[in-house]
Amino acid sequence: MDAAIEIDDISKSYAHPVLRGVDLTHEAGVLALLGANGAGKTTLVSILTTLVRPDGGRARIGGVDVLRDPAGARRLFAVTGQETTLDELLTGRENLVMIGRLLGLGRDAGRRADALLEQMDLASAGRRRVATYSGGMRRRLDLAASLLSRPAVLFLDEPTTGLDPVSRRRVWDDVRALAAAGTTVLLTTQTLDEAEALADRIAILRDGRIVADGTAAELTAAVGGQRLVLQDATGAEVRSADTDGTAASLTRALAQLGPADQDLTVALRSPTLDDAFLALAHGTPEVAA
Ligand SMILES: Nc1ncnc2c1ncn2[C@@H]1O[C@H](COP(=O)(O)OP(=O)(O)O)[C@@H](O)[C@H]1O
Ligand SMILES: [Mg+2]
Known part of the structure; x- marks a missing residue:
């Protein structure tokens, strides 16, 4: 058919x-x-x-x-x-x-x-x-x-x-x-x-x-990599940045997250469909390629 x-x-x-x-x-x-x-x-x-x-x-x-x-x-x-x-x-x-x-x-x-x-x-x-x-x-x-x-x-x-x-x-x-x-x-x-x-x-x-x-x-998988996230005491995400997990990339991601209040913590997580959408529909062309 x-x-x-x-x-x-x-x-x-x-x-x-x-x-x-x-x-x-x-x-x-x-x-x-x-x-x-x-x-x-x-x-x-x-x-x-x-x-x-x-x-x-x-x-x-x-x-x-x-x-x-x-x-x-x-x-x-x-x-x-x-x-x-x-x-x-x-x-x-x-x-x-x-x-x-x-x-x-x-x-x-x-x-x-x-x-x-x-x-x-x-x-x-x-x-x-x-x-x-x-x-x-x-x-x-x-x-x-x-x-x-x-x-x-x-x-x-x-x-x-x-x-x-x-x-x-x-x-x-x-x-x-x-x-x-x-x-x-x-x-x-x-x-x-x-x-x-x-x-x-x-x-x-x-x-x-x-x-x-x-x-x-x-x-979601196509976006790859991981997200370094800054979260508050309740675990809610305040800001996040891309990273491939290497030390250099983590340092860069941390810098990208900017100055943080004392009660904020840092965590690594896998990308979500939301991340994929932002990267693919609105993000940089390199990500979309
Ligand atoms: N008949 C038309 N004449 C001139 N420009 C148009 C016409 N239809 C759509 N466009 C333009 O084409 C682009 C895409 O529009 P559209 O297909 O309506 O997008 P979407 O449905 O994704 O919001 C827009 O920039 C819009 O201004
Ligand atoms: Mg439309």
Whole structure:
């Protein structure tokens, strides 16, 4: 079977280069595309979902070339963007039925809408106007709308940005449920905890390229080395610096930590996924290479 998502040397510039040769293949499960604000995540998702043409490169969804056969590709995926496309004046159910009819579901639209409202725990809210919904409910209705067409591949562009912590967890549960049901997901996120919570695999987009790609454990291991940490009496980390464990590097790391109060102690620990993320998504290019 063809990989769900194949991205081959995709490039795109606006005033500045945004994507400079992105390569990525995703077979199944949940892939998190992790990157800082402005890294180019939405640009990449827009190219994959046929909304934006790249300057170069190729991409395929389920084996279908998104540039040569955009209509064919569109039959295979759905996308939930950063901005919702819901009609505020309609009820949740009316929104789903309307989108379902546009998708050609015909008489099935109502049945499918009810099933999805149930699945997203929106059954009772389904008869209310979307204008009365919380941010979390809108996001879940958006997700339901994406699932109307039973897509093989689902793109979620920052699905929880702007949500409160409780709504965020609810959306996480929904994403896990639909991934468990067999939908292949590519989600973008700016936060490591979201990537770690949802993804089988994490790809970090930085400076227009994928600078790291693997499981959380693999990314952590890739950073290597150790951290010299300055901790307070409760064991909480005050500051930390990289070291390879040699005496020279430890001396340098200690100097980097700077002057310390008397009650602070020093310890060595292995890198965490947080360290990996900081090094790979925001850190020095040498670390990312
Ligand atoms: N339509 C556009 N016209 C001009 N610049 C754009 C356009 N879309 C995105 N950009 C620029 O491309 C860069 C990446 O944007 P974007 O893909 O939205 O990043 P992200 O989703 O990772 O925050 C930003 O510098 C943004 O200003
Ligand atoms: Mg974006």
